[in-house]
Amino acid sequence: MKWNLLMLDDEAPVIQALKILINREKYSIGEVFEATNGRDGLRIMKEHPIHLVLLDMHMPMMDGPAFLKEALVQFPYTKYIVISNYSDFKYTKQSIEAKAVDYILKPIDADELNQALAKAVEVLHIEQSRRREEKSMRKVATEVKTLMRRRVYESYIKGHINDFFVQEYEKLLLLEKRPSQNAVFVLKVLNFKDVCQTMFQADYSIFHYAFINVIEEKLEPFGCVCISSDASEDSFIGIVGSQENGINNNGTLERQLTRCLSILEHIFGAQAVIAVGDIVDASHLSDSYKSAKYMLQRSGQDHKNIYLPESIQQDKMNLLYDMRSYLQDNYNQPLHLEDLAKRYYMTKEHLTRLFKQSFGSTPYEFLILCRMEKALDLLADSNRSVVSIAEKLGYSNVNYFSKAFRKYYGISPTQYRAEQGMKIDQ
Numbered sequence: 001m002k003w004n005l006l007m008l009d010d011e012a013p014v015i016q017a018l019k020i021l022i023n024r025e026k027y028s029i030g031e032v033f034e035a036t037n038g039r040d041g042l043r044i045m046k047e048h049p050i051h052l053v054l055l056d057m058h059m060p061m062m063d064g065p066a067f068l069k070e071a072l073v074q075f076p077y078t079k080y081i082v083i084s085n086y087s088d089f090k091y092t093k094q095s096i097e098a099k100a101v102d103y104i105l106k107p108i109d110a111d112e113l114n115q116a117l118a119k120a121v122e123v124l125h126i127e128q129s130r131r132r133e134e135k136s137m138r139k140v141a142t143e144v145k146t147l148m149r150r151r152v153y154e155s156y157i158k159g160h161i162n163d164f165f166v167q168e169y170e171k172l173l174l175l176e177k178r179p180s181q182n183a184v185f186v187l188k189v190l191n192f193k194d195v196c197q198t199m200f201q202a203d204y205s206i207f208h209y210a211f212i213n214v215i216e217e218k219l220e221p222f223g224c225v226c227i228s229s230d231a232s233e234d235s236f237i238g239i240v241g242s243q244e245n246g247i248n249n250n251g252t253l254e255r256q257l258t259r260c261l262s263i264l265e266h267i268f269g270a271q272a273v274i275a276v277g278d279i280v281d282a283s284h285l286s287d288s289y290k291s292a293k294y295m296l297q298r299s300g301q302d303h304k305n306i307y308l309p310e311s312i313q314q315d316k317m318n319l320l321y322d323m324r325s326y327l328q329d330n331y332n333q334p335l336h337l338e339d340l341a342k343r344y345y346m347t348k349e350h351l352t353r354l355f356k357q358s359f360g361s362t363p364y365e366f367l368i369l370c371r372m373e374k375a376l377d378l379l380a381d382s383n384r385s386v387v388s389i390a391e392k393l394g395y396s397n398v399n400y401f402s403k404a405f406r407k408y409y410g411i412s413p414t415q416y417r418a419e420q421g422m423k424i425d426q
Contacts, residue, residue, distance in 0.1 A: 001028065001128075002028050002029070002030030002031075003027070003028055003029055003030060003051040003052055003121060003124060004029075004030050004031045004032075004033070004048060004049055004050050004051050004052070005022075005029050005030075005031070005032045005033070005050070005051070005052045005053075005054065006032075006033045006034070006035070006041060006044055006045065006050045006052070006053045006054070006055075007019075007032065007033070007034045007035075007053075007054045007055075008034075008035050008036075008037070008038065008041045008053065008054065008055035008056060008059065008064075008067065009034075009036070009054075009055070009056040009059070009083070010036040010037060010056065010058075010059045010060055011056070014056070014083075014106070014108075015034050017108060018054060018108070018113070019032065021108060021110045021113050021114070022113065022114065022117065023114050023117075026114075027114070027117050027118065027121050028121070029052075031048070033048060033050065036059065036060070037059045037060050037061040037062050038055075038059060038061065038062030038063060038064065038066055038067030038070070038071075039061050039062040039067075040061075041053070041055070041062075041067055041071070042062075042067065042070055042071060042074070045071065045074070045075055045078070046074075050075065050078055051077075051078060051079065051124055052078070052079050052081070052117070052120055052121075052124075053071070053078055053079070053080045053081070054081050054083055055067060055068075055080065055081075055082060055083065056083050056084060056085075057082060057083075057084040058084065058085065064082065064084070068080060068100070072099070077127065079101045079120040079121075079123055079124055080099075080100045080101060081100060081101050081102050081103075081104065081116045081117070081120060082100045082102070082103045082104065083104045083105075083106060083108065084103075084104075084105060084106065085105070085106045101116060101119055101120040101123060102115075102116035102119060102120070104116055149225060150225060150226070150227045151227075153225050153227065153239055153285075154227045154237070156285055156286075157184050157237065157239065157285040157286055157288070157289045158286060158289065179223060179241035179242050179282075180241075180242075180281060180282075181241060181242050181247050181279050181280075181281070182239060182240070182241040182247075182279070182280055182281065182282055182285060182288065183239070183240055183241070183247055183276050183277050183278065183279050183280070183288050183292075183309075184237065184238070184239055184276075184277045184285055184288040184289040184292050185237070185238050185239075185240060185257075185274055185275060185276040185277065185292055186235055186236070186237055186238075186274070186275050186277075186289075186292045186293055186296045187215065187235065187236045187237075187238065187272055187273070187274040188232075188234055188235045188236075188272060188273050188274075188296060189211070189234045189235070189264075189270050189271070189272045190234075190271045190272060190273060191269070191270065191271045192233065192234035193234075194269075195207070195268050195269055195270050198269070199268050199269065204233055208228045208236075210268070211236060211264065211268075211270075212226045212227070212228065212236065214260070214263055214264060214267065215236060215238060215260060215264075216238075218256060218259055218260035218263060219238065219240055219256055219257075219260060221252075221256065222240035222241060222242060222247065222253060222256070223239075223240065223241050224238050224239065224240050225238060225239045226238040237289065239285065240253060240276070241282075247279055253276070253308070254306060254308060257274055257276075257306050257308075258306065260274075261274065261305060261306070272305065273296070273304075273305045273306075273307075274305065274306055274307070275292045275293075275295035275296040275306075275307040276292060276295075276306075276307065276308050276309065277289055277290070277291040277292030277293075277295070277309070278291045278309055278350050279309060280350065284350065284353075287349055287350040288350075290350075291309075291350065294342070295307045319344060320354060320355060320358045320359070323340070323344060323351075323355065323363070324355075324359065324366065326340075326343075327363060327366055327367050327370060328370050331367060331370035331371050331374060331393070331394065332371075332392060332393055332394035333394055334394065335363065335364055335367050337351065337352065337363065337364070340363060351363070368404065368408065371393045371394065371404070372404070372405065372408045372409070374392075374393060375389060375393055375401075375405060375413070376416075378392060378393070379413055379416060379417055379420075380420070382417075386398060386401070386402070386413050386414065389401070389413070390402075401413070402414075
């Protein structure tokens with residue numbers, strides 16, 4: 001490597017002498033700059049990378065001490081060698097405080113000057129080597145931390161470890177806590193084999209490494225953690241999150257996902273589809289993962305490449321109200337949570353939890369409520385038998401209806417009719 005040198009002295013003969021005396025080849029001196037005062041010296045250092053500075057302490061406009069005070073703050077890695085006519089202790093002390101490599105008195109001795117340069121260049125080599133080692137160690141530490149982070153969250157979203165375990169890992173790895181709103185996405189590369197063969201010579205590991213880097217970079221504003229899917233070579237799993245205003249506030253996530261897919265297509269020629277699962281807190285990532293997988297399985301029917309809960313359901317509460325209306329309209333049909341969950345692109349666990357949080361009961365409990373309220377209307381018609389009412393309400397057996405009615409109202413359907421003074425037809 002070549003080291004650039006700046007010479008600061010207001011005496012032209014001194015500058016010329018320095019140029020002659022310095023062994024540029026031996027000490028790998030590259031470009032040489034010169035200035036007559038500290039102010040111009042700082043300007044040069046801002047415009048060019050300067051590694052070494054030879055300076056006189058006595059200069060106009062900005063002298064050596066003033067220059068060193070500014071330069072050490074702005075350019076701490078540069079090495080400074082002080083040259084002066086004055087053997088005054090004041091300048092020697094200022095040079096020591098400024099951590100100058102050496103202090104040389106005029107008239108300048110060639111050997112003394114080159115020894116000072118040798119010392120300065122040696123320090124530059126040592127510090128450069130140390131910075132490289134530190135950078136390499138930081139890189140390794142970051143890679144290990146990233147790998148561990150991905151493995152932890154992979155186990156988390158698949159339900160293999162619990163929330164407490166993840167919190168302990170977050171502390172250990174000094175990770176930021178996951179935001180309050182999270183969603184798991186699954187990205188599938190539809191032309192995976194062609195991309196892997198054409199762009200990566202069928203090297204799956206490089207394919208995954210490249211895609212993960214692009215995905216995490218494009219979704220970085222959402223704290224994205226992305227991992228390869230062990231279930232399929234053509235898919236990636238990721239987590240996105242937001243602390244406030246919603247993950248997809250004003251369509252921000254959808255726009256970033258669109259950019260991400262565009263970049264993957266532009267760089268690698270990848271045709272990909274992505275499905276984002278339900279928005280959950282950090283302790284229910286596995287639920288979001290399940291819903292994302294389910295949505296991805298159903299993708300392709302409408303030729304979209306991005307599937308969001310909001311885009312399919314509009315609004316979470318609108319979805320829940322629609323679900324409630326569906327149950328009210330179909331109170332006489334058997335309730336299978338699995339079918340209901342598929343209808344609304346959720347896992348049955350997450351559906352049940354959301355429904356109860358919003359309406360105070362599970363979907364099944366709400367269905368019973370609908371049936372029992374309808375039962376009272378039907379029982380008011382004395383021409384209807386209890387058997388026909390049971391069938392009308394969706395009960396295959398009148399005993400099941402009577403048991404449910406008694407559990408809900410505390411009396412049987414027959415007793416209810418008797419209390420209402422109605423004729424009882426069985």
